[in-house]
Amino acid sequence: MSALLELVDVDTFYGEIHILQKVSLEVGPGELVCLLGGNASGKSTTLKTCLGIVRPAEGRVVFDGEDVTHAPTSHRIARGMAIVPENRRVFAPMTVLENLELGAYLRDGDLTEDFERVFDLFPRLYERRDQLAGTLSGGEQQMLAMGRALMSRPRMLLMDEPSMGLAPVLVEQSFQIISDVHAQGVGILVVEQNANMALQIADRGYVLQTGRIVLSGPASELAEDEDLKRAYLGR
Amino acid sequence: MEFFLQQLVNGLTLGGVYALIALGYSMVYGILKLLNFAHGDVYMVGAFAGYAVLVAFGGPTDPRIPVVVLIFAMFLAGMAASGILGVVIERFAYRPLRNAPRIAPLISAVGVSFFLQNAALLVAGARFRSYGTAKMVDPSTGLQWGPLRISIIRIVVILSAVALMVVLHLLVKRTKLGKAMRATAYDREAAAMMGIDVDRVIVATFLIGSVLAGAAGVMVGLVFSRVFHFMGFIAGLKGFTAAVIGGIGSIPGAMMGGLLIGLAEAFSAGYISSTFQNLIVFGLLIAFLLIRPRGIFGVPEPVKV
Ligand SMILES: Nc1ncnc2c1ncn2[C@@H]1O[C@H](COP(=O)(O)OP(=O)(O)OP(=O)(O)O)[C@@H](O)[C@H]1O
Ligand SMILES: [Mg+2]
Numbered sequence: 001m002s003a004l005l006e007l008v009d010v011d012t013f014y015g016e017i018h019i020l021q022k023v024s025l026e027v028g029p030g031e032l033v034c035l036l037g038g039n040a041s042g043k044s045t046t047l048k049t050c051l052g053i054v055r056p057a058e059g060r061v062v063f064d065g066e067d068v069t070h071a072p073t074s075h076r077i078a079r080g081m082a083i084v085p086e087n088r089r090v091f092a093p094m095t096v097l098e099n100l101e102l103g104a105y106l107r108d109g110d111l112t113e114d115f116e117r118v119f120d121l122f123p124r125l126y127e128r129r130d131q132l133a134g135t136l137s138g139g140e141q142q143m144l145a146m147g148r149a150l151m152s153r154p155r156m157l158l159m160d161e162p163s164m165g166l167a168p169v170l171v172e173q174s175f176q177i178i179s180d181v182h183a184q185g186v187g188i189l190v191v192e193q194n195a196n197m198a199l200q201i202a203d204r205g206y207v208l209q210t211g212r213i214v215l216s217g218p219a220s221e222l223a224e225d226e227d228l229k230r231a232y233l234g235r
Numbered sequence: 236m237e238f239f240l241q242q243l244v245n246g247l248t249l250g251g252v253y254a255l256i257a258l259g260y261s262m263v264y265g266i267l268k269l270l271n272f273a274h275g276d277v278y279m280v281g282a283f284a285g286y287a288v289l290v291a292f293g294g295p296t297d298p299r300i301p302v303v304v305l306i307f308a309m310f311l312a313g314m315a316a317s318g319i320l321g322v323v324i325e326r327f328a329y330r331p332l333r334n335a336p337r338i339a340p341l342i343s344a345v346g347v348s349f350f351l352q353n354a355a356l357l358v359a360g361a362r363f364r365s366y367g368t369a370k371m372v373d374p375s376t377g378l379q380w381g382p383l384r385i386s387i388i389r390i391v392v393i394l395s396a397v398a399l400m401v402v403l404h405l406l407v408k409r410t411k412l413g414k415a416m417r418a419t420a421y422d423r424e425a426a427a428m429m430g431i432d433v434d435r436v437i438v439a440t441f442l443i444g445s446v447l448a449g450a451a452g453v454m455v456g457l458v459f460s461r462v463f464h465f466m467g468f469i470a471g472l473k474g475f476t477a478a479v480i481g482g483i484g485s486i487p488g489a490m491m492g493g494l495l496i497g498l499a500e501a502f503s504a505g506y507i508s509s510t511f512q513n514l515i516v517f518g519l520l521i522a523f524l525l526i527r528p529r530g531i532f533g534v535p536e537p538v539k540v
Contacts, residue, residue, distance in 0.1 A: 051428065053427060053428060072432070073428070074430040077429070077430035083428050085428055089425035093417065093421055098414055102429045105411070105415065105429045106430040
């Protein structure tokens with residue numbers, strides 16, 4: 001199986017500060033991979049490197065067989081990547097519908113079907129479709145961020161802490177939705193603080209520590225890893 | 236009453252012009268958090284471009300083409316010249332400083348402003364130019380309502396200002412570009428995450444704002460007939476004032492602010508004294524900065540993390 005998304009020995013800097021160090025990871029088509037790690041370990045930076053929001057100084061980003069290291073973000077999105085960013089980042093002064101349209105920014109043509117798909121998944125968003133995104137509750141904003149990403153019909157979804165700040169029942173729900181999207185054949189790379197739950201639904205996982213991958217493997221193995229249990233799983 | 240209505244018409248004309256200038260200020264600020272102090276000079280260049288077309292087609296007394304066509308061509312030239320200039324300024328004076336500390340592009344803006352004023356002085360000289368509108372269009376034609384008379388040229392100016400603002404409003408609300416502009420103004424990185432080419436949106440913003448300023452330049456030439464190298468300074472400050480009063484970054488705010496400044500100026504000139512008009516306009520600016528710095532339509536800042 002050839003990878004859908006692959007980072008090869010990636011080094012990323014913010015100015016002088018070396019963040020990612022020789023990070024390599026891959027996500028197969030339709031695979032659900034979780035990226036774990038403590039605060040400031042470089043998880044968000046990894047996702048931004050995949051999408052081209054930040055550019056690596058060394059190493060390569062390969063998407064669907066194409067080296068996209070130097071390609072603009074728009075090209076990667078047009079090829080099938082999408083992101084649910086950390087802290088949702090919905091466009092607060094715009095309506096729910098407009099936010100969803102922006103998710104499909106690079107697509108031409110009719111969006112009716114996609115709106116229907118998103119509204120089926122999140123009926124709440126349909127009720128609020130003409131409301132400004134800034135007036136939604138935190139949970140609704142998270143649904144919007146998720147729906148917005150799905151509007152581009154991604155093959156590869158990057159998710160940065162989709163359950164952050166949600167009430168427990170909504171955390172359950174968001175994991176359910178990740179599983180559903182995964183079941184539709186979308187490749188997913190999800191960053192999670194909630195390592196226990198992430199490992200339950202993921203196929204594989206990577207653990208990032210101060211910019212290096214220190215552990216990787218099938219989710220079931222990681223769930224049993226003694227070091228990881230002590231560090232992240234709170235068991 | 237007649238006097239009041241006459242001042243009202245004056246105020247609306249001025250207000251339309253200030254609103255058009257304020258829009259460029261506000262849109263650029265909204266997207267880059269940059270006060271584009273060269274914006275007034277972009278407007279000045281628009282006024283000169285209109286003048287150049289007027290002269291090229293034989294001047295106001297004896298134009299070689301029908302007056303309607305001529306005025307239309309002057310608008311096109313003013314808008315095109317200012318639009319191109321705005322894009323060039325963005326490309327060479329601001330984009331290289333995109334990631335520099337915020338003071339750097341501000342200094343660059345002041346530099347561009349001086350450069351344009353002096354370039355205009357060099358090319359056109361220090362003397363005032365007049366479009367000589369009265370020779371092109373008989374000033375007595377127009378609407379007559381009892382004692383109130385509105386010349387046809389003022390009607391044209393007010394209507395085109397309104398038309399431009401309606402077009403802008405539709406563009407920003409309805410089109411894909413408009414949505415991309417609003418998204419980028421709110422959260423540039425999140426906009427990039429949607430696949431929006433932020434650089435292109437910024438160029439488009441400069442282009443649109445500058446085109447509106449160019450139209451304003453030609454309008455002022457047509458109605459007030461004072462075209463000179465320094466005309467952008469005070470007009471720019473007033474456009475800026477209008478943008479701040481309306482709530483900088485807000486498009487309806489810039490329109491409202493422009494109208495307010497235009498009316499304030501016309502009424503203070505009419506009822507108090509024209510020596511006080513600037514005092515009152517900038518007094519309004521200070522009052523707003525002290526009492527309601529966010530302006531009428533204060534734009535909420537995005538929560539940055
Ligand atoms: N734009 C930036 N400029 C400079 N430094 C940055 C920038 N973004 C992130 N950093 C730094 O890079 C490091 C890694 O940040 P990153 O956001 O990737 O961590 P993270 O693993 O996602 O953390 P968290 O769990 O808190 O979200 C941190 O030390 C952070 O301060
Ligand atoms: Mg993060």
